Amino acid sequence: MKDIINKIKNLSLEEINKNLILVALLVLIYRMGNFYNTFIPKPFEIIVLLIVLLAIVDALKNNKLKEFFFAIPRDIRIAFICLIFSVLIGWGASLLKGIPTTFNTILEFGTFMFSLSIFLLILIYTRNDKNYIKIYFYALLLPAVYAVFIFLPKIAYYLHLGNAGTFLGLTMNPNIISKILLIPAMLFFSFSLFKSDKKWVRLGHIALAVAVVSLLFWVASRGGLIALALGSLFVWLVFALHHFNWKKLLISGILIFTILVVGFALTPDTGKQRVVLRILYPSGSDYSDYVDVQDKSTRNVISKFISEKSGSPIFIYSERETRFQIWPFYLKQVLINPLGIGPNTHLSFSLTDNNGEYINSGPHNTFLQIWLWGGLLGIFSFLYIFFSAFKNLAVKLKADFNPEALAMLGALFAVSVSIMFDDSLSFFWFFIILALALKYENARS
Numbered sequence: 226m227k228d229i230i231n232k233i234k235n236l237s238l239e240e241i242n243k244n245l246i247l248v249a250l251l252v253l254i255y256r257m258g259n260f261y262n263t264f265i266p267k268p269f270e271i272i273v274l275l276i277v278l279l280a281i282v283d284a285l286k287n288n289k290l291k292e293f294f295f296a297i298p299r300d301i302r303i304a305f306i307c308l309i310f311s312v313l314i315g316w317g318a319s320l321l322k323g324i325p326t327t328f329n330t331i332l333e334f335g336t337f338m339f340s341l342s343i344f345l346l347i348l349i350y351t352r353n354d355k356n357y358i359k360i361y362f363y364a365l366l367l368p369a370v371y372a373v374f375i376f377l378p379k380i381a382y383y384l385h386l387g388n389a390g391t392f393l394g395l396t397m398n399p400n401i402i403s404k405i406l407l408i409p410a411m412l413f414f415s416f417s418l419f420k421s422d423k424k425w426v427r428l429g430h431i432a433l434a435v436a437v438v439s440l441l442f443w444v445a446s447r448g449g450l451i452a453l454a455l456g457s458l459f460v461w462l463v464f465a466l467h468h469f470n471w472k473k474l475l476i477s478g479i480l481i482f483t484i485l486v487v488g489f490a491l492t493p494d495t496g497k498q499r500v501v502l503r504i505l506y507p508s509g510s511d512y513s514d515y516v517d518v519q520d521k522s523t524r525n526v527i528s529k530f531i532s533e534k535s536g537s538p539i540f541i542y543s544e545r546e547t548r549f550q551i552w553p554f555y556l557k558q559v560l561i562n563p564l565g566i567g568p569n570t571h572l573s574f575s576l577t578d579n580n581g582e583y584i585n586s587g588p589h590n591t592f593l594q595i596w597l598w599g600g601l602l603g604i605f606s607f608l609y610i611f612f613s614a615f616k617n618l619a620v621k622l623k624a625d626f627n628p629e630a631l632a633m634l635g636a637l638f639a640v641s642v643s644i645m646f647d648d649s650l651s652f653f654w655f656f657i658i659l660a661l662a663l664k665y666e667n668a669r670s
Contacts, residue, residue: 238283243350243357245276250364256396273342296352308606311599315565334568336651343653347660355666362661369409372436378493390495392443403449404643410437411456411635418464418477419628438488443496447503448646456639457481467626548589555588565600570648591644614662621665637662
Protein backbone atom coordinates (compact mmCIF):
# COMPACT_ATOMS: atom_id res chain seq x y z
CA MET A 226 0.00 0.00 0.00
CA LYS A 227 2.85 2.36 0.86
CA ASP A 228 4.48 1.62 -2.50
CA ILE A 229 1.27 2.60 -4.30
CA ILE A 230 0.98 5.82 -2.28
CA ASN A 231 4.63 6.67 -2.96
CA LYS A 232 4.17 5.95 -6.65
CA ILE A 233 1.21 8.32 -6.78
CA LYS A 234 3.16 11.01 -4.92
CA ASN A 235 6.02 10.70 -7.40
CA LEU A 236 3.86 11.10 -10.49
CA SER A 237 4.89 13.93 -12.76
CA LEU A 238 2.35 16.47 -13.99
CA GLU A 239 2.48 14.80 -17.40
CA GLU A 240 1.71 11.38 -15.94
CA ILE A 241 -1.11 12.87 -13.87
CA ASN A 242 -2.61 14.48 -16.94
CA LYS A 243 -2.37 11.32 -19.01
CA ASN A 244 -4.37 9.47 -16.42
CA LEU A 245 -6.80 12.34 -15.92
CA ILE A 246 -7.57 12.19 -19.65
CA LEU A 247 -8.46 8.53 -19.19
CA VAL A 248 -10.75 9.43 -16.29
CA ALA A 249 -12.35 12.17 -18.38
CA LEU A 250 -13.09 9.70 -21.18
CA LEU A 251 -14.62 7.23 -18.74
CA VAL A 252 -16.93 9.80 -17.15
CA LEU A 253 -18.22 10.76 -20.59
CA ILE A 254 -20.75 8.00 -20.05
CA TYR A 255 -22.65 10.48 -17.85
CA ARG A 256 -24.30 13.30 -19.84
CA MET A 257 -27.33 14.15 -17.72
CA GLY A 258 -28.36 17.71 -16.96
CA ASN A 259 -28.48 20.92 -18.95
CA PHE A 260 -25.89 23.60 -18.23
CA TYR A 261 -28.06 26.21 -19.98
CA ASN A 262 -30.68 25.85 -17.24
CA THR A 263 -28.72 24.71 -14.18
CA PHE A 264 -25.23 26.19 -14.71
CA ILE A 265 -23.90 22.93 -13.28
CA PRO A 266 -21.04 21.56 -15.43
CA LYS A 267 -20.78 17.86 -16.14
CA PRO A 268 -17.85 15.76 -14.83
CA PHE A 269 -16.09 15.62 -18.21
CA GLU A 270 -15.93 19.38 -18.60
CA ILE A 271 -14.67 19.83 -15.03
CA ILE A 272 -11.86 17.31 -15.52
CA VAL A 273 -10.86 18.70 -18.93
CA LEU A 274 -10.66 22.21 -17.47
CA LEU A 275 -8.44 20.84 -14.68
CA ILE A 276 -6.20 19.09 -17.23
CA VAL A 277 -5.84 22.28 -19.27
CA LEU A 278 -4.81 24.23 -16.17
CA LEU A 279 -2.30 21.54 -15.15
CA ALA A 280 -0.96 21.40 -18.71
CA ILE A 281 -0.33 25.15 -18.63
CA VAL A 282 1.45 24.80 -15.27
CA ASP A 283 3.49 21.87 -16.61
CA ALA A 284 4.44 23.76 -19.77
CA LEU A 285 5.55 26.87 -17.89
CA LYS A 286 7.20 25.14 -14.95
CA ASN A 287 9.10 22.54 -16.96
CA ASN A 288 9.74 24.59 -20.11
CA LYS A 289 7.58 22.35 -22.29
CA LEU A 290 5.82 25.00 -24.36
CA LYS A 291 7.93 24.25 -27.43
CA GLU A 292 7.65 20.50 -26.87
CA PHE A 293 3.87 20.65 -26.57
CA PHE A 294 3.64 22.91 -29.63
CA PHE A 295 5.66 20.59 -31.84
CA ALA A 296 3.86 17.49 -30.56
CA ILE A 297 1.16 18.43 -33.06
CA PRO A 298 2.12 17.69 -36.69
CA ARG A 299 2.91 20.87 -38.61
CA ASP A 300 0.12 20.56 -41.17
CA ILE A 301 -2.47 19.73 -38.51
CA ARG A 302 -1.21 22.61 -36.40
CA ILE A 303 -1.70 25.07 -39.26
CA ALA A 304 -5.15 23.70 -40.11
CA PHE A 305 -6.14 23.84 -36.43
CA ILE A 306 -5.08 27.48 -36.08
CA CYS A 307 -6.93 28.35 -39.29
CA LEU A 308 -10.04 26.61 -37.98
CA ILE A 309 -10.13 28.67 -34.78
CA PHE A 310 -9.20 31.84 -36.64
CA SER A 311 -12.00 31.26 -39.17
CA VAL A 312 -14.66 30.97 -36.46
CA LEU A 313 -13.46 34.19 -34.83
CA ILE A 314 -13.51 35.96 -38.22
CA GLY A 315 -17.03 34.67 -38.82
CA TRP A 316 -18.11 35.85 -35.40
CA GLY A 317 -16.68 39.29 -36.13
CA ALA A 318 -18.46 39.36 -39.48
CA SER A 319 -21.75 38.52 -37.78
CA LEU A 320 -21.33 41.48 -35.41
CA LEU A 321 -20.72 43.81 -38.36
CA LYS A 322 -23.94 42.50 -39.90
CA GLY A 323 -25.83 43.33 -36.73
CA ILE A 324 -26.35 39.71 -35.66
CA PRO A 325 -26.61 39.75 -31.84
CA THR A 326 -24.46 37.50 -29.67
CA THR A 327 -26.78 35.51 -27.42
CA PHE A 328 -26.05 33.46 -24.33
CA ASN A 329 -26.61 30.32 -26.39
CA THR A 330 -23.99 31.53 -28.88
CA ILE A 331 -21.42 31.82 -26.09
CA LEU A 332 -22.32 28.37 -24.72
CA GLU A 333 -22.01 26.77 -28.16
CA PHE A 334 -18.59 28.34 -28.63
CA GLY A 335 -17.64 27.16 -25.14
CA THR A 336 -18.54 23.53 -25.83
CA PHE A 337 -16.68 23.77 -29.15
CA MET A 338 -13.58 24.90 -27.26
CA PHE A 339 -13.91 21.88 -24.97
CA SER A 340 -14.01 19.69 -28.10
CA LEU A 341 -10.85 21.33 -29.40
CA SER A 342 -9.22 21.11 -25.96
CA ILE A 343 -9.62 17.33 -25.65
CA PHE A 344 -8.46 17.01 -29.27
CA LEU A 345 -5.25 18.93 -28.48
CA LEU A 346 -4.67 17.21 -25.14
CA ILE A 347 -4.78 13.77 -26.74
CA LEU A 348 -2.38 14.85 -29.50
CA ILE A 349 0.02 16.27 -26.91
CA TYR A 350 -0.08 13.53 -24.29
CA THR A 351 0.20 10.60 -26.69
CA ARG A 352 3.34 11.99 -28.35
CA ASN A 353 5.74 9.75 -26.41
CA ASP A 354 3.50 6.84 -25.45
CA LYS A 355 1.47 5.14 -28.19
CA ASN A 356 0.01 2.74 -25.61
CA TYR A 357 -2.23 5.55 -24.40
CA ILE A 358 -3.73 5.75 -27.89
CA LYS A 359 -5.09 2.26 -27.38
CA ILE A 360 -6.01 2.89 -23.76
CA TYR A 361 -8.04 5.97 -24.67
CA PHE A 362 -9.72 4.18 -27.56
CA TYR A 363 -10.77 1.27 -25.39
CA ALA A 364 -12.06 3.68 -22.74
CA LEU A 365 -14.72 4.71 -25.28
CA LEU A 366 -16.13 1.17 -25.13
CA LEU A 367 -17.56 1.71 -21.65
CA PRO A 368 -21.14 2.37 -22.90
CA ALA A 369 -21.23 -1.28 -24.04
CA VAL A 370 -22.10 -2.11 -20.41
CA TYR A 371 -25.61 -0.91 -21.20
CA ALA A 372 -26.08 -4.17 -23.10
CA VAL A 373 -27.23 -5.89 -19.92
CA PHE A 374 -30.45 -3.88 -20.06
CA ILE A 375 -31.49 -5.56 -23.30
CA PHE A 376 -32.57 -8.45 -21.13
CA LEU A 377 -33.87 -6.17 -18.36
CA PRO A 378 -35.78 -3.40 -20.17
CA LYS A 379 -38.20 -2.80 -17.28
CA ILE A 380 -35.31 -2.11 -14.95
CA ALA A 381 -33.85 0.31 -17.53
CA TYR A 382 -37.11 2.28 -17.54
CA TYR A 383 -37.33 2.09 -13.74
CA LEU A 384 -33.83 3.60 -13.53
CA HIS A 385 -34.91 6.31 -16.00
CA LEU A 386 -32.45 5.10 -18.63
CA GLY A 387 -35.19 5.19 -21.26
CA ASN A 388 -38.18 7.24 -22.25
CA ALA A 389 -41.22 6.58 -24.48
CA GLY A 390 -39.84 3.29 -25.74
CA THR A 391 -36.36 4.66 -26.42
CA PHE A 392 -33.17 3.75 -24.57
CA LEU A 393 -31.20 6.84 -23.57
CA GLY A 394 -28.68 5.57 -21.03
CA LEU A 395 -27.18 8.31 -18.90
CA THR A 396 -27.90 10.90 -21.57
CA MET A 397 -30.91 13.00 -22.45
CA ASN A 398 -30.81 12.60 -26.21
CA PRO A 399 -31.14 9.54 -28.50
CA ASN A 400 -28.86 11.19 -31.06
CA ILE A 401 -26.05 11.38 -28.51
CA ILE A 402 -26.32 7.84 -27.18
CA SER A 403 -26.60 6.40 -30.70
CA LYS A 404 -23.36 8.08 -31.80
CA ILE A 405 -21.64 6.92 -28.60
CA LEU A 406 -22.68 3.30 -29.18
CA LEU A 407 -21.39 3.32 -32.76
CA ILE A 408 -17.82 3.21 -31.46
CA PRO A 409 -18.06 -0.12 -29.56
CA ALA A 410 -20.31 -1.48 -32.33
CA MET A 411 -17.62 -0.95 -34.97
CA LEU A 412 -14.93 -2.39 -32.73
CA PHE A 413 -16.86 -5.58 -32.01
CA PHE A 414 -17.80 -5.89 -35.69
CA SER A 415 -14.14 -5.66 -36.64
CA PHE A 416 -12.89 -8.13 -34.07
CA SER A 417 -15.72 -10.54 -34.99
CA LEU A 418 -14.40 -10.76 -38.55
CA PHE A 419 -10.87 -11.79 -37.62
CA LYS A 420 -10.06 -15.35 -36.67
CA SER A 421 -8.73 -15.93 -33.17
CA ASP A 422 -6.63 -18.72 -31.66
CA LYS A 423 -9.28 -18.95 -28.96
CA LYS A 424 -12.73 -19.50 -30.47
CA TRP A 425 -14.49 -18.28 -27.34
CA VAL A 426 -12.81 -14.89 -27.73
CA ARG A 427 -14.24 -14.47 -31.22
CA LEU A 428 -17.64 -15.70 -30.06
CA GLY A 429 -17.49 -13.15 -27.27
CA HIS A 430 -16.87 -10.36 -29.77
CA ILE A 431 -19.78 -11.57 -31.90
CA ALA A 432 -22.06 -11.67 -28.85
CA LEU A 433 -21.01 -8.15 -27.83
CA ALA A 434 -21.55 -6.90 -31.38
CA VAL A 435 -25.08 -8.33 -31.30
CA ALA A 436 -25.76 -6.72 -27.92
CA VAL A 437 -24.55 -3.24 -28.95
CA VAL A 438 -26.47 -3.46 -32.25
CA SER A 439 -29.57 -4.31 -30.24
CA LEU A 440 -29.00 -1.20 -28.11
CA LEU A 441 -28.73 0.92 -31.24
CA PHE A 442 -32.04 -0.43 -32.51
CA TRP A 443 -33.55 0.28 -29.10
CA VAL A 444 -32.32 3.88 -29.26
CA ALA A 445 -33.95 4.11 -32.72
CA SER A 446 -32.17 7.27 -33.84
CA ARG A 447 -32.55 7.69 -37.60
CA GLY A 448 -29.03 9.05 -38.00
CA GLY A 449 -27.63 6.36 -35.72
CA LEU A 450 -29.31 3.55 -37.64
CA ILE A 451 -28.13 4.90 -41.00
CA ALA A 452 -24.61 5.20 -39.58
CA LEU A 453 -24.86 1.64 -38.22
CA ALA A 454 -25.91 0.29 -41.62
CA LEU A 455 -23.25 2.19 -43.57
CA GLY A 456 -20.58 1.61 -40.91
CA SER A 457 -21.12 -2.16 -40.85
CA LEU A 458 -21.11 -2.19 -44.67
CA PHE A 459 -17.87 -0.19 -44.66
CA VAL A 460 -16.13 -2.50 -42.17
CA TRP A 461 -17.29 -5.57 -44.11
CA LEU A 462 -16.03 -4.25 -47.46
CA VAL A 463 -12.66 -3.09 -46.10
CA PHE A 464 -12.18 -6.52 -44.49
CA ALA A 465 -13.45 -8.53 -47.47
CA LEU A 466 -11.50 -6.60 -50.12
CA HIS A 467 -8.20 -7.14 -48.31
CA HIS A 468 -6.72 -10.18 -50.04
CA PHE A 469 -10.06 -10.56 -51.75
CA ASN A 470 -11.73 -13.86 -52.51
CA TRP A 471 -15.41 -14.64 -53.02
CA LYS A 472 -15.58 -17.07 -50.10
CA LYS A 473 -14.24 -14.45 -47.71
CA LEU A 474 -16.68 -11.86 -49.07
CA LEU A 475 -19.65 -14.20 -48.65
CA ILE A 476 -18.81 -15.58 -45.20
CA SER A 477 -17.94 -12.19 -43.68
CA GLY A 478 -21.06 -10.67 -45.24
CA ILE A 479 -23.27 -13.39 -43.79
CA LEU A 480 -21.69 -12.85 -40.37
CA ILE A 481 -22.31 -9.08 -40.44
CA PHE A 482 -25.88 -9.58 -41.67
CA THR A 483 -26.53 -12.21 -38.98
CA ILE A 484 -25.28 -9.88 -36.25
CA LEU A 485 -27.66 -7.17 -37.45
CA VAL A 486 -30.65 -9.53 -37.70
CA VAL A 487 -30.05 -11.17 -34.32
CA GLY A 488 -29.46 -7.75 -32.78
CA PHE A 489 -32.84 -6.57 -34.03
CA ALA A 490 -34.50 -9.80 -32.87
CA LEU A 491 -33.16 -9.25 -29.34
CA THR A 492 -34.26 -5.62 -29.24
CA PRO A 493 -37.01 -4.99 -26.65
CA ASP A 494 -40.45 -4.66 -28.25
CA THR A 495 -40.60 -0.92 -27.57
CA GLY A 496 -37.40 -0.46 -29.55
CA LYS A 497 -38.72 -2.52 -32.45
CA GLN A 498 -41.84 -0.38 -32.51
CA ARG A 499 -39.80 2.81 -32.64
CA VAL A 500 -37.64 1.50 -35.50
CA VAL A 501 -40.73 0.52 -37.50
CA LEU A 502 -42.38 3.89 -36.80
CA ARG A 503 -39.31 5.78 -37.97
CA ILE A 504 -39.25 3.76 -41.20
CA LEU A 505 -42.98 4.03 -41.93
CA TYR A 506 -43.44 7.62 -40.76
CA PRO A 507 -40.09 9.35 -41.32
CA SER A 508 -41.52 12.82 -40.63
CA GLY A 509 -43.50 11.80 -37.54
CA SER A 510 -42.94 13.13 -34.08
CA ASP A 511 -41.19 11.09 -31.44
CA TYR A 512 -43.29 10.88 -28.31
CA SER A 513 -46.87 11.14 -29.64
CA ASP A 514 -46.28 8.55 -32.36
CA TYR A 515 -45.12 6.00 -29.83
CA VAL A 516 -47.96 6.68 -27.36
CA ASP A 517 -50.54 5.97 -30.05
CA VAL A 518 -49.13 2.54 -30.87
CA GLN A 519 -47.40 1.40 -27.70
CA ASP A 520 -50.02 -1.29 -27.06
CA LYS A 521 -49.73 -2.71 -30.59
CA SER A 522 -47.26 -5.38 -31.63
CA THR A 523 -44.67 -4.57 -34.26
CA ARG A 524 -46.49 -6.87 -36.69
CA ASN A 525 -49.78 -5.07 -36.06
CA VAL A 526 -48.17 -1.68 -36.64
CA ILE A 527 -46.87 -2.84 -40.04
CA SER A 528 -50.09 -4.56 -41.11
CA LYS A 529 -52.14 -1.56 -39.99
CA PHE A 530 -49.95 0.76 -42.02
CA ILE A 531 -50.27 -1.45 -45.12
CA SER A 532 -54.03 -1.74 -44.85
CA GLU A 533 -54.64 1.93 -44.13
CA LYS A 534 -51.88 3.73 -46.00
CA SER A 535 -54.38 4.99 -48.55
CA GLY A 536 -56.86 6.01 -45.85
CA SER A 537 -56.46 7.17 -42.26
CA PRO A 538 -53.00 6.51 -40.79
CA ILE A 539 -52.49 4.72 -37.48
CA PHE A 540 -51.98 8.06 -35.84
CA ILE A 541 -52.19 11.71 -36.75
CA TYR A 542 -49.03 13.76 -36.64
CA SER A 543 -48.37 17.30 -37.71
CA GLU A 544 -46.07 17.67 -40.69
CA ARG A 545 -42.76 18.86 -39.36
CA GLU A 546 -39.63 20.21 -40.86
CA THR A 547 -37.29 17.66 -42.40
CA ARG A 548 -33.60 17.77 -43.10
CA PHE A 549 -34.44 17.96 -46.79
CA GLN A 550 -35.91 21.39 -46.03
CA ILE A 551 -33.17 22.44 -43.63
CA TRP A 552 -30.04 21.40 -45.58
CA PRO A 553 -30.81 23.30 -48.83
CA PHE A 554 -31.77 26.38 -46.81
CA TYR A 555 -28.53 26.41 -44.79
CA LEU A 556 -26.50 25.64 -47.90
CA LYS A 557 -27.78 28.93 -49.31
CA GLN A 558 -26.80 30.68 -46.07
CA VAL A 559 -23.21 29.43 -46.17
CA LEU A 560 -22.90 30.42 -49.82
CA ILE A 561 -23.98 34.00 -49.14
CA ASN A 562 -21.74 34.21 -46.04
CA PRO A 563 -18.26 33.20 -47.29
CA LEU A 564 -16.63 34.39 -44.05
CA GLY A 565 -19.19 32.58 -41.88
CA ILE A 566 -21.24 34.05 -39.05
CA GLY A 567 -19.49 32.49 -36.06
CA PRO A 568 -21.15 30.15 -33.53
CA ASN A 569 -24.67 31.29 -34.32
CA THR A 570 -25.95 27.80 -35.12
CA HIS A 571 -29.47 28.50 -33.89
CA LEU A 572 -29.85 31.93 -35.38
CA SER A 573 -33.48 32.63 -36.34
CA PHE A 574 -33.71 32.67 -40.10
CA SER A 575 -36.90 33.08 -42.12
CA LEU A 576 -37.36 29.34 -42.50
CA THR A 577 -40.77 27.85 -41.81
CA ASP A 578 -42.01 24.29 -41.56
CA ASN A 579 -45.10 22.84 -43.22
CA ASN A 580 -47.29 24.39 -40.54
CA GLY A 581 -45.97 27.88 -41.22
CA GLU A 582 -44.04 28.00 -37.94
CA TYR A 583 -40.51 29.36 -37.85
CA ILE A 584 -37.70 26.84 -37.56
CA ASN A 585 -34.79 27.66 -35.28
CA SER A 586 -33.05 24.33 -35.41
CA GLY A 587 -29.62 24.83 -36.90
CA PRO A 588 -28.25 23.10 -40.03
CA HIS A 589 -28.49 19.55 -38.62
CA ASN A 590 -25.20 18.69 -40.30
CA THR A 591 -21.79 19.21 -38.73
CA PHE A 592 -20.07 20.00 -42.02
CA LEU A 593 -22.67 22.65 -42.79
CA GLN A 594 -22.35 23.84 -39.20
CA ILE A 595 -18.61 24.48 -39.37
CA TRP A 596 -19.07 26.03 -42.82
CA LEU A 597 -21.70 28.34 -41.33
CA TRP A 598 -19.41 29.21 -38.41
CA GLY A 599 -16.11 29.73 -40.20
CA GLY A 600 -16.94 30.14 -43.86
CA LEU A 601 -14.70 28.70 -46.57
CA LEU A 602 -11.55 28.87 -44.44
CA GLY A 603 -13.34 27.00 -41.65
CA ILE A 604 -14.71 24.17 -43.77
CA PHE A 605 -11.44 23.64 -45.67
CA SER A 606 -9.42 23.60 -42.42
CA PHE A 607 -11.87 21.17 -40.85
CA LEU A 608 -11.88 18.88 -43.89
CA TYR A 609 -8.08 18.85 -44.02
CA ILE A 610 -7.88 17.54 -40.46
CA PHE A 611 -10.78 15.17 -41.16
CA PHE A 612 -9.24 13.57 -44.25
CA SER A 613 -5.77 13.47 -42.66
CA ALA A 614 -7.19 11.20 -39.94
CA PHE A 615 -8.64 8.82 -42.55
CA LYS A 616 -5.40 8.90 -44.53
CA ASN A 617 -3.28 7.99 -41.50
CA LEU A 618 -5.50 5.05 -40.60
CA ALA A 619 -5.59 3.85 -44.22
CA VAL A 620 -1.79 3.92 -44.41
CA LYS A 621 -1.40 2.11 -41.09
CA LEU A 622 -4.02 -0.48 -42.01
CA LYS A 623 -2.29 -1.15 -45.33
CA ALA A 624 1.02 -1.69 -43.54
CA ASP A 625 -0.49 -3.96 -40.87
CA PHE A 626 -4.02 -5.22 -41.43
CA ASN A 627 -5.27 -5.83 -37.89
CA PRO A 628 -8.67 -5.66 -36.15
CA GLU A 629 -7.73 -2.71 -33.96
CA ALA A 630 -6.86 -0.43 -36.89
CA LEU A 631 -9.98 -1.55 -38.75
CA ALA A 632 -12.06 -0.86 -35.64
CA MET A 633 -10.77 2.69 -35.35
CA LEU A 634 -11.27 3.30 -39.07
CA GLY A 635 -14.79 1.89 -38.85
CA ALA A 636 -15.59 3.96 -35.76
CA LEU A 637 -14.34 7.14 -37.41
CA PHE A 638 -16.37 6.39 -40.54
CA ALA A 639 -19.59 5.54 -38.67
CA VAL A 640 -19.39 8.57 -36.37
CA SER A 641 -18.64 10.75 -39.40
CA VAL A 642 -21.84 9.52 -41.04
CA SER A 643 -23.86 10.16 -37.88
CA ILE A 644 -22.65 13.75 -37.50
CA MET A 645 -24.08 14.50 -40.93
CA PHE A 646 -27.51 14.43 -39.27
CA ASP A 647 -26.79 16.71 -36.30
CA ASP A 648 -24.91 19.81 -35.24
CA SER A 649 -22.05 17.96 -33.56
CA LEU A 650 -19.22 20.41 -32.98
CA SER A 651 -19.91 19.82 -29.29
CA PHE A 652 -19.87 16.03 -29.73
CA PHE A 653 -16.63 15.32 -27.87
CA TRP A 654 -16.35 11.69 -28.99
CA PHE A 655 -15.86 12.73 -32.62
CA PHE A 656 -12.88 14.93 -31.78
CA ILE A 657 -11.45 12.22 -29.53
CA ILE A 658 -11.64 9.64 -32.33
CA LEU A 659 -10.23 12.21 -34.75
CA ALA A 660 -7.19 12.82 -32.52
CA LEU A 661 -6.62 9.09 -31.92
CA ALA A 662 -6.87 8.41 -35.66
CA LEU A 663 -4.25 11.07 -36.37
CA LYS A 664 -1.89 9.58 -33.77
CA TYR A 665 -2.60 5.89 -34.34
CA GLU A 666 0.46 3.68 -34.67
CA ASN A 667 0.61 -0.01 -35.52
CA ALA A 668 1.54 -2.47 -32.80
CA ARG A 669 4.75 -3.31 -34.68
CA SER A 670 5.80 0.27 -35.43
